[in-house]
Amino acid sequence: EVQLVESGGGLIQPGGSLRLSCAASGFTVSSNYMSWVRQAPGKGLEWVSVIYSGGSTYYADSVKGRFTISRDNSKNTLYLQMNSLRAEDTAVYYCARDAVTWGQGTLVTVSS
Amino acid sequence: DIVMTQTPLSLSVTPGQPASISCKSSQSLLHSDGKTYLYWYLQKPGQPPQLLIYEVSNRFSGVPDRFSGSGSGTDFTLKISRVEAEDVGVYYCMQSIQLLTFGGGTKVEIK
Numbered sequence: 001e002v003q004l005v006e007s008g009g010g011l012i013q014p015g016g017s018l019r020l021s022c023a024a025s026g027f028t029v030s031s032n033y034m035s036w037v038r039q040a041p042g043k044g045l046e047w048v049s050v051i052y053s054g055g056s057t058y059y060a061d062s063v064k065g066r067f068t069i070s071r072d073n074s075k076n077t078l079y080l081q082m083n084s085l086r087a088e089d090t091a092v093y094y095c096a097r098d099a100v101t102w103g104q105g106t107l108v109t110v111s112s
Numbered sequence: 113d114i115v116m117t118q119t120p121l122s123l124s125v126t127p128g129q130p131a132s133i134s135c136k137s138s139q140s141l142l143h144s145d146g147k148t149y150l151y152w153y154l155q156k157p158g159q160p161p162q163l164l165i166y167e168v169s170n171r172f173s174g175v176p177d178r179f180s181g182s183g184s185g186t187d188f189t190l191k192i193s194r195v196e197a198e199d200v201g202v203y204y205c206m207q208s209i210q211l212l213t214f215g216g217g218t219k220v221e222i223k
Binding site for chain 2: 035037044045046047050058094099100102103104105
């Protein structure tokens with residue numbers, strides 16, 4: 001069964017850093033394109049970042065230079081390193097495989 | 113960047129009646145491989161989005177046949193032939209021909 005499980009969210013102060021993880025099972029993260037999508041409270045879906053099977057990475061303008069997407073093939077896990085966090089980064093963060101399979105999400109709250 | 117525009121913002125539908133949602137993209141979603149990379153999702157309260165339709169008109173596994181997608185190029189439509197209570201939630205269209213972009217969402221509720 002294809003499954004994605006996010007972890008690493010929590011309450012963090014503005015300017016802080018957090019690393020989200022997305023553990024995959026039932027498929028290989030390196031053979032698909034993997035994305036991070038976020039949803040601020042009461043708002044719509046916002047694409048954050050993508051890593052393609054070949055390793056190319058792309059970011060939304062709102063996070064460029066602050067967030068880094070990566071994957072560990074040996075652990076079959078996707079990551080999102082988030083630095084210089086701002087209040088507007090507060091959201092549920094979902095990882096998704098090929099935009100087909102989604103995890104349950106992990107909540108990131110940036111507040112002092 | 114490709115902009116996805118969904119209408120209407122919300123819909124109130126009587127059970128058993130049809131519903132239709134429009135999605136327009138700022139650029140063609142037709143790829144040189146012949147596929148059109150337009151997807152439809154339903155997000156129920158407290159849940160992640162679930163895929164309904166991929167590549168314009170293909171129902172995902174387990175999706176009831178009352179859901180159908182159509183369109184081409186830049187204009188797309190999701191139709192529910194007979195709305196049921198379990199169809200409430202927010203519907204999103206998404207393109208993946210150039211990175212990913214979501215529409216703003218259409219909230220569907222039951223009258």
